[in-house]
Amino acid sequence: MSTVLLTAFTCGWMTLPLSFFLDGEEGRIRCPATAYLIDHPKGLAVFDTGLGSRFERPVGTPFQKGADLESDALIGARLKAIGIDPSAVKWIINSHLHSDHAGGNRDLPNATIVVQADEWDYAFAEKDRAYHIPEFDTGQPVLKLRGEHDLHGDGSVVLFRSPGHTPGHQCARVTTPTGIAVLAADCCNLRRSLDELRLPDHCFDVDQYLATLKILRERERRGERIFFGHDPDFWAEVPQNRPLDFAARR
Numbered sequence: 001m002s003t004v005l006l007t008a009f010t011c012g013w014m015t016l017p018l019s020f021f022l023d024g025e026e027g028r029i030r031c032p033a034t035a036y037l038i039d040h041p042k043g044l045a046v047f048d049t050g051l052g053s054r055f056e057r058p059v060g061t062p063f064q065k066g067a068d069l070e071s072d073a074l075i076g077a078r079l080k081a082i083g084i085d086p087s088a089v090k091w092i093i094n095s096h097l098h099s100d101h102a103g104g105n106r107d108l109p110n111a112t113i114v115v116q117a118d119e120w121d122y123a124f125a126e127k128d129r130a131y132h133i134p135e136f137d138t139g140q141p142v143l144k145l146r147g148e149h150d151l152h153g154d155g156s157v158v159l160f161r162s163p164g165h166t167p168g169h170q171c172a173r174v175t176t177p178t179g180i181a182v183l184a185a186d187c188c189n190l191r192r193s194l195d196e197l198r199l200p201d202h203c204f205d206v207d208q209y210l211a212t213l214k215i216l217r218e219r220e221r222r223g224e225r226i227f228f229g230h231d232p233d234f235w236a237e238v239p240q241n242r243p244l245d246f247a248a249r250r
């Protein structure tokens with residue numbers, strides 16, 4: 001298996017009702033939109049692209065309610081800041097196509113979109129306002145998957161279905177030199193979602209959502225590290241802009 005380096009980024013912030021993540025809770029939560037660079041000898045992939053330019057504001061201007069993206073937090077700007085040319089990214093793996101996960105897709109112009117086929121089809125059906133078609137209908141090549149997919153054929157980056165939040169949500173299991181990361185995105189928004197097996201107040205399929213959480217719980221028991229999609233406390237502890245080193249964090 002080749003060496004894979006995994007780097008995390010926040011690409012914008014959102015302020016949402018906490019019940020969006022934990023049914024029955026009061027109040028609001030300010031949470032990060034997240035993305036990752038997956039650096040493999042066969043090429044660069046990005047898992048999710050955060051919020052896109054329609055939410056962008058110049059650096060240093062007042063914070064926006066709802067979705068908020070300082071221009072230096074666009075995925076392309078994030079990559080440039082660590083010396084990566086956005087046009088060199090070969091693949092965008094979208095966990096799903098909601099605006100806080102596919103918003104920056106067109107910032108990586110030469111990438112092939114890697115997405116589950118049923119997610120792609122559902123996103124165009126306009127049944128869910130969290131999709132914004134211009135963000136992902138970009139003309140970029142699309143690799144539509146029907147189930148598990150080993151991106152490089154060596155087991156280092158394996159995509160697996162994790163439906164419930166949306167019909168074709170997928171996660172990535174990334175094997176780095178110091179540990180295995182599961183990039184959960186919105187099938188597991190918060191640490192509490194997993195610990196309490198708590199569902200959001202709305203999702204595509206409740207039974208699928210719960211089954212997915214149980215699968216992640218089992219993976220965590222095996223020592224895989226779950227990266228919660230929108231957990232501000234968890235993300236406050238995730239080093240950004242340099243490859244993650246799980247050994248250093250112990």
Ligand SMILES: [Zn+2]
Binds near residue numbers: 098100101186229230
């Ligand atoms: Zn999300």
